[in-house]
Amino acid sequence: MYIGVEDPNPKIATLGKQYLEDHGIEVEFFPAHLQDQIWKDNAKFFKEKELEALQAKKETAKPKKSILQIPAPGASxxxxxxxxxxxxxxxxxxxxxxxxxxxxxxxxxxxxxxxxxxxxxxxxxxxxxxxxxxxxxxxFHQSVFKVEINFGSGKPEIKDFSGPLVLQLPAVIDFVKDKGLKLTMDKSSGKREEMADFPLEVLLEAVANAVIHRDYTIEGATNYLYLDPDKIVVRSPGGPVYPLTLDDLKSLSAPSVSRNPKIMYIFNQMKLAEQRGIGMRNMKELPGKGFPLPDFRMNAGLLEVTFGRTKSYIAEKAGLEDLTEEEKETFLFIQKKGKITKVEFAEEFGLGDKTAQRRLADLVAKGLVHMEGKGKATVYVAIYGY
Structure with a gap:
């Protein structure tokens, strides 16, 4: 069988020829001079098809829009x-x-x-x-934020927060502040100030990050916040935003990169998210307030951040379960202060010079504390292995 020219539409070009050959029919093209004549006689038709093919190519090259960028189904x-x-x-x-x-x-x-x-x-x-x-x-079922508070007595309190994100985040924070954090009144500064048993600004930043940076194209998972007496866990769908890695997050010095910059902008304008870098700095300062650094890990496609909030949990995460109460007390004090001198330690606990030296030396020998400097300038620094 002889054919004139291939169809100018790349979607179907060569398909007819291939079909015939697949069924045992030998196919040849017209001679070149006849093909040229076919192109001349059908120039208008071929031009239209070439434009259609070019448009199809452009549409194929367009990046596919996400569910955030296209009109929401059924919405007005x-x-x-x-x-x-x-x-x-x-x-x-x-x-x-x-x-x-x-x-x-x-x-x-x-x-x-x-x-x-x-x-x-x-x-x-x-x-x-x-x-x-x-x-x-x-x-968008994935826009729900689930919160579970479990104090170990009776059934855990579970609540789903829905509605627009600009109203959802404040509602989550108010609920957690009321139900999940133990609040006391601090009168030390001469005025009554509400104090929580875990830094509220750190929790706010972690929850805000979950809302701002999660992957909303993952439709089968929601943000999740879990609190119990020992720890706080925040899970959000999707891994670190490229080019960040999990190690970048663990270092607490990662640059500010957002998967959803427009959501970030709205939250910044509403003062619901910290300025660039402030949130990481708050987390980095946790040891100075008596809490361990947060633990970052991936769990079944979810980015999971865990904060310890009690001495028992801190001791467990630091591998202190086998230490004596005296050793735990020493380590947690050094962790809270960041670094101390022997004199500061002795004064805090009312110890003699030799006793203070022995207790500090025990932790150095166990690899939990290291020494910096020499003589009276020596300081003891906690080693964070979690």
């Missing part, structure tokens, strides 16, 4: 929550009001609304609905 402008938007406008000191043309322009620039390619109707995007929608959890 009335799907926005007036309460959520007003809260954002107030807390961010915005210069425009809602509803207004200025708000629409701002929302379109940030990708919170977009024109539907089929209906040409202006609709909220997935990002817009998650941040400001009435009930984003109906379409």
């Amino acid at each position: 402008i009335i799907s926005f929550s007036d309460e959520a938007i007003q809260k954002f406008l107030i807390q961010s000191n915005a210069t425009f009001i809602y509803p207004s043309q200025e708000f629409d322009q701002w929302a379109e620039e940030f990708g919170f609304i977009e024109e539907d390619e089929n209906t040409k109707e202006i609709k909220p995007t997935g990002l817009g609905i998650m941040l400001f929608g009435h009930q984003p959890e109906i379409t």
Whole structure:
């Protein structure tokens, strides 16, 4: 069988020829001069097909938009929550009001609304609905934040937080502050100040990071916060944001890289997320407040961050279970202070010089503390092996 020229559409070019040959039919093209004539006689047709092929190639080359970037299924402008938007406008000191043309322009620039390619109707995007929608959890089940508090007596208290993210995070923090942290009144400064048994700013940053940086394309998993008397665990779907690695997070010196920079921007404007680098610095200062450094690990596709909050948990994580109470007391004091001198240690516990020297030397021998400097300038520093 003879054929003239291949179809100019790359989607079907050569398919007919291949089909015939696969069924035992020998195929040959027309001679070159006849092919040239075919192209000339059908120039308009071939031009149209070439343009179609070029357009198809461009569409194929376009990066696929995520669920945050496209119009949310079934949503319309009335799907926005007036309460959520007003809260954002107030807390961010915005210069425009809602509803207004200025708000629409701002929302379109940030990708919170977009024109539907089929209906040409202006609709909220997935990002817009998650941040400001009435009930984003109906379409995006992964936007729910689960909290479990277990104090070991009776059933654990479990609560699901849904709704727009700008209202969800404050609700989670208020619930945890009320139910999960033991609060006392500190009068040492001459005025009554509410104090928690774990640094609230660190917990706030960890929860905010889960909301801001999680991978929302993972639809089968939600953010999760667990608290018990010994520890606090925060899990969020997705690993570290490229190019960060788990080791970068463990070092607590990773640069600020966000998977969802627009969510980060909104939370920063509302003062719901720390400035760049502040959150990591707060975590780095935990040992000085008597807590271990957080533990970062991946667990079934979830980034898991664990904070110790009691002496027993700290001792367990530091491998101190077999130490005497005296040795634990010494180590935890050094850990809390960061580094100490023998004189400071002796004064704190009312010890003689030889007793203080012996207790410190015992921990050095066990590899839990190391010495820096010489003579009276010697300081003892806790080694964090967790």
